Each structure stands twice: as structure tokens, then as C-alpha cells.
Amino acid sequence: MIVVRRLLLLIPILFGVSLLTFALAKITPGDPARIVLGQTATPAQVAALRAEMGLDDPMLVQYARFLTGALHGDFGRSFRGNIPVWDEIMARLPSTIELTLAGLGLSILIGIPAGILAATTRYVWIDRAVMLTAIIGISIPNFFFAIVLILIFGLSLRWVPVTGGQGLISLILPAVALAVGPAAVFARLTRSSILEVIREDYVRTARAKGLNERVINWRHVLRNALIPVVTLLGLQFATLLNGAVFLESVFARPGLGRFIVDAIGARDYPQIQGIVLFAASVYVVLNLLVDVSYALLDPRIRYQ
Amino acid sequence: MGKIAWRSLRRNPLAMFGLIGLVLIALITIFAPLIAPADPLTLNYSSVTKPPAADHLFGTDDLGRDIFSRVLWGGRESLRVALIATVISWTGGIVIGLVSGYYGGLIDSLFMRFFDVLMAFPGILLLLSIVAVLGPGLETVLIALGLAEIPFTARLTRGMVLSARNRDYVFAAVAVGARANRVMFRHILPNIIPVLIIYSTVGLGGTILTTAGLSYIGLGAQPPTAEWGAMLNYGRTYLRTAWWMSVFPGLAIFLTVLFVNLLGDGLRDALDPRLKT
Numbered sequence: 319m320i321v322v323r324r325l326l327l328l329i330p331i332l333f334g335v336s337l338l339t340f341a342l343a344k345i346t347p348g349d350p351a352r353i354v355l356g357q358t359a360t361p362a363q364v365a366a367l368r369a370e371m372g373l374d375d376p377m378l379v380q381y382a383r384f385l386t387g388a389l390h391g392d393f394g395r396s397f398r399g400n401i402p403v404w405d406e407i408m409a410r411l412p413s414t415i416e417l418t419l420a421g422l423g424l425s426i427l428i429g430i431p432a433g434i435l436a437a438t439t440r441y442v443w444i445d446r447a448v449m450l451t452a453i454i455g456i457s458i459p460n461f462f463f464a465i466v467l468i469l470i471f472g473l474s475l476r477w478v479p480v481t482g483g484q485g486l487i488s489l490i491l492p493a494v495a496l497a498v499g500p501a502a503v504f505a506r507l508t509r510s511s512i513l514e515v516i517r518e519d520y521v522r523t524a525r526a527k528g529l530n531e532r533v534i535n536w537r538h539v540l541r542n543a544l545i546p547v548v549t550l551l552g553l554q555f556a557t558l559l560n561g562a563v564f565l566e567s568v569f570a571r572p573g574l575g576r577f578i579v580d581a582i583g584a585r586d587y588p589q590i591q592g593i594v595l596f597a598a599s600v601y602v603v604l605n606l607l608v609d610v611s612y613a614l615l616d617p618r619i620r621y622q
Numbered sequence: 623m624g625k626i627a628w629r630s631l632r633r634n635p636l637a638m639f640g641l642i643g644l645v646l647i648a649l650i651t652i653f654a655p656l657i658a659p660a661d662p663l664t665l666n667y668s669s670v671t672k673p674p675a676a677d678h679l680f681g682t683d684d685l686g687r688d689i690f691s692r693v694l695w696g697g698r699e700s701l702r703v704a705l706i707a708t709v710i711s712w713t714g715g716i717v718i719g720l721v722s723g724y725y726g727g728l729i730d731s732l733f734m735r736f737f738d739v740l741m742a743f744p745g746i747l748l749l750l751s752i753v754a755v756l757g758p759g760l761e762t763v764l765i766a767l768g769l770a771e772i773p774f775t776a777r778l779t780r781g782m783v784l785s786a787r788n789r790d791y792v793f794a795a796v797a798v799g800a801r802a803n804r805v806m807f808r809h810i811l812p813n814i815i816p817v818l819i820i821y822s823t824v825g826l827g828g829t830i831l832t833t834a835g836l837s838y839i840g841l842g843a844q845p846p847t848a849e850w851g852a853m854l855n856y857g858r859t860y861l862r863t864a865w866w867m868s869v870f871p872g873l874a875i876f877l878t879v880l881f882v883n884l885l886g887d888g889l890r891d892a893l894d895p896r897l898k899t
Contacts (some may be wrong), residue, residue, distance in 0.1 A: 334739030339751075346755045450636075453887065457880035459831050461838050462854060462872035469865055556744035563746055564835050568858070579839050582754045590754045594747050601744045 321610050328606055332599060339595040340384050343587045344377070350587060354397055393592035398584055403592035407574065414573035417565070418558045420489050421496030425554070429501035430547065433508025434540070440513060448505060455502030461564040464495035468568075492569045496561040500554045507550055511543040518542070545616050552608030555601060627816070630892035637888020643881035651697035660688035662695040662848040671864045681866035683857070689866060692848040693874050699849040700875070703764045703842075704830040710768025712822050715775025720806045722776065723783030730780075737773035745770060749832065753841050760849065763842040767829055778821060782814040789813075820893050824886040827879045834875045850875045 343350075351367040352359070359367075368374055372383060387394065393403035436448040468491065471477045478490055515521065516539055524534045562575035574593060581589035631637050650657060659679075660666075666686030674681040680689035722730040740748060752766035786792060787810070795809045836842040837851030845856060850871045857867030 330735075331739060331742045334735075335742055338739060338743075342751050342755060453883055454880065457827060457883045458876045459834060459838075459872070459879070461835060462868075462876060465854070465858065465861065465868050465872060468861060469869070473862060556746070559744050560746040560835075563750070564839060567839055578750055579841065582750060582758065582841060585754075585757075587754075590751070594743075594751055597747055598743045601747075602742050605742075 321613060324606055324609050328602065331602055335598045335602065336385055336388060336595060339591055340381050343591045346587060388595060394588040396589045397586045403588050406589065407592060407596050410572055410574050410577050413571050414562050414575060416489065417492055417496060417562055417571060417573060420493035421558055421561060424493050424497035425500035425504055428497065429504025430508050432505040434512065436505065436509040437512035452502040452505045455498045458498065460495050460499055460561050461568055463498055464565055464568045467491045467495055492565050492571065496558060496565055500557055504547060507547055511546050512539060515539050515543045548612050548615060549608065552605040555604050559597065627892040631888050634888040634891065636884050640881040640884025640888065644885060647697065647878050647881065650694060651701055654694040654698055658691035658694045660691040662687065662692045663846055674866055680870040683867050684860060689870055692853060693870050696848040696850045696853055696871060697874060699760065699843060699847065700830060700833055703760060703833045704826060707764050707767035707829055708822055708826055711771035711775050714772040716779050718776040719779025720783055720811065723780035724787060724802065724806050737777060740773045758841040760843040763833055763836045767832060779818065782817065783810055786810045786814055817893060820889045823889055827882040827886060830879050830882065
């Protein structure tokens, strides 16, 4: 049930996202035709291009054109270079996906076991140490952590190339820098979730039945404790995108994050509009997938 | 409630550590003009890219500016922007949340559906979109951060108003003929504001990080302004030759956010011991 309801909710949300993205370009000061042609163009040339770009049409017509275009993967052409924005996005997407997946994978691999460790050693020094590390991980800016990593492992020890480079080795530092914040969040949530679940009646029942501790921990505690962690997965995608925006310029990676920063600097509105619409849509769909998988994991939610 | 929270906070050494650290940083940045040994913008070509030493505690940059002084002055910019942005987002959020939660109906639905769409955007995209419209700059970042958080602050306030609306003190106020404005601002607001202040502290760390981050990627403070994120960005070019240009502003951001988060965690535990981390 919830799956269908969430799918139906997707339509108005994506519609709203497209409307906002369209409005974004419209409320921005400056005449796009003038930006394309430069300051030397005559008013007649600007007027001609305005007509050609359809900027004189009623807003509703322009929005309809924008929406149908976007649905067909046509995000218009960039001011810089007059290249289809969709192609520009696709060219940079792999680099961002690579970084995001590496960061997400690493943060799960570190964060969840750390949270389990802290929960099983609760209120003794191991727990305290893990939690203190976690709050440090949440507080350190990933772009500063990246610089520290570069200073230590790139410039002092020379274990990894600082920028550029090929393949997996060049991914290590950015992925670690990106993973530190989400890993800390996962660790904290996993720990508090486990501590909450072990107080549940069904855990006491399992223990009273005489099940062995391994079965209780894995099947009863962990499976239930990880449900909120899965929801967080969707939200962490936003944090990872955040990281991509800040980190891609530190490591000179040609990804979407750096692309939008450059586009804003150059006031290339078709590019900005395209990236925002694309990334927001992906985010909405990913969160939907997380919600659906969450419902599949937990029958209590499925039948609500 | 304030008293109970304070008692719980005082027993939490990490939170007290955060509070003291934060007060120290606040004092240092407020009194930066008195403490800083040099002007943050004055160039001095006779001592360029000097490593940390007794006369320049944090060293100097490629233009001979004293990094220690710039870090002190930089805190004024970073913290001012983060604080004002927090005030904007909470003022906006509290007003909308109160009206929306108290009246309900069409107003409420309109606001909430609009916020649904805004919250469907990953936060950074919303921020970048506002910066794109207004053009890069520190004041832009301030406005963008303030506006982008309103959906969250409004939702939180609304939720608390909804549960407060059915309390006896609200019924009593309505029964004696208090107007809606009075009920909202004089009866409900004072009751929910301690919790809202705690949430605003919890969120402040993230706001400081984002302020610095946006300056770091060149969309916030512009050179030669001394601001932590912008200094970090500037120092990046000199990473091989002058690590101190990046490390000290970075440490300043990190420590400030750490203190805020330690305090925020303590406040949240004081508010709701069940959430204890």
C-alpha cells in the first residue's frame, strides 16, 4: 500500500521541483539573450535572439516547453560553448557517482560496525572512545579533513597522488574525506538504535525462551535496529552530494559538484538549471527507493 | 524546565567543555580588534610566508599578512553569518510554524505542501540555487542559509504547536477571551521556546560548516576578506610551501563546530534523556 502511495506522491513533488527550477531561471536578473550575445550586440540582435529562444512567449508556454524538453532529456544548451546541458551532465556524472558510491560504501563499512562495537561495550571506555571519535567526525569540515589528508599522505609520506592520477588510488583520499561525516552519523544512529531495541519486549521474550545470544543479537536486535539506519541512507545521499560539491574542487575531480560551482561563477543559467533539476530528481527518486525498501524490510510499515 | 536542563548539563563534562570552549571563542572573536597583534588586511612584504614563530604565532601568508590576526578577525565573519542566518531561519520558521499549526486548514496545507517540495531538494542544491540567483558573496550566503532552513524550522515549530494547542493552558487562555495572536505569542511560544533554542544550537554547527564551505568554494566571502573558509581556499594554492596558511583557519572551523556540537548533544540529552548518545 505504502509503495503505491509513495509512487503517487512522486508526481506532484517532481512537478513542484520542475516549477521551482523553472522559476529559478526566471527570477534571476539579466537577459539570457544579452548574456549569450555579449555586450557588443545591438538591441536588434538581442531582440531577434529573444524571439528565437522563445523568451517573448507567455510564461505558461515557456514552462510547458521547458517541462516537455526536460522529460525528453533536453535541458537546453549552455551559454558557455552552446553544448546540450544534458550531455555536459552525463559527461561529469560518472566521476560523481564513483566518488559518492565509494564514500557511501566506506561510511557504511566503518560506521555500522563502529556503532555495534559501541553499543556492545556501552558505558565503558571503548564506547566512549568511539562516540568521541564520532562527534569529531561530525564536526570536522570534510574539505579541511581532505586538506589534512593531502598534507599527511600526499605531501609528507607521498603514499598517494595529491590530485589527478588514475584509477582507484586517486579515489582513496577523496572517498575517505567524504566518508568521515556520514560514517560518524551511521555509528551514532546504529548505537542508539541498538540500545533502544534491546529494551524491547520481544528481545526479553526471545531471551526468556532460552534462545542463544547469537540468534538474539543477529536476528532480533540487529535486524530491527538497522531499520532506522536504512532510512538514514536516503538522507545521507544529500550529505554525500554536499561533500561532492566541496570536495571535487579540492581534488580537481571533474564531477557534477564542481560543475555547478563553476556554472554559478560563470552565471551559466541553463547549466545551473539543468544540474539542479537533474540532481533534485535523482534525489527524490533515490529517497523513494529507500522508503520502498524500508517498507519491504519492515512489514509493520507496509500495512500501515 | 530550564533549571532541570541546566543541572543535567552541568553534570555532563563534554557539554561543559563545549560550552566553555564556545564562550572562549566568542570572547576571542568579539575582542579580536584588541587581541589581534596586527591588522588582518595589512600587507608586509618584509616577512612573507614565514612559518609559525614567536612574532607570528600562526605564521604569515604569501602577502606577509599575520595569519593569527586573520584567524581572529575571520571568526567574526564566519560566526556573524552563521548566527544571523540562524536567527533569520528561526524567526521565519517560528512565525510560519505558529500560524500554520494554530490555524490549520488551508494556510497550513499550502505552507506544508510548498515545504514538501523545498525539502525534496537536497539542502545544498537549494542553497546553491539561491546563491545563483543573488550572486556570490558573504551576505548572499547569509540570506541563502537563513531562507533554506525555514522549511525545517517551520515544520518543527508547527509540530510543537499542534501538541501544545490541546493543552489546558491554551484552552484556559482561549476561554478567558485571549485573541489568537496573544495565545500564539504569549502563551504557546514561551512554552515551546526552550526546546526550539536547543534545536537551534544543534543546527548551528552545520550552519557554521556550510558558511565556511561556501566561502571555501568561492561563493561566499571574497578575498581579501579574512573569513575562515575563504582563508582555507586561499591557502590551498600554497599547500606545498605553507601548510600553516590552511591548517590554522581549518582548525578554527573544526574546533568551533566541535564545541557547538558537544554543547548541542548535551542540551539534547538534557531535553530528552532517552536520546542519550
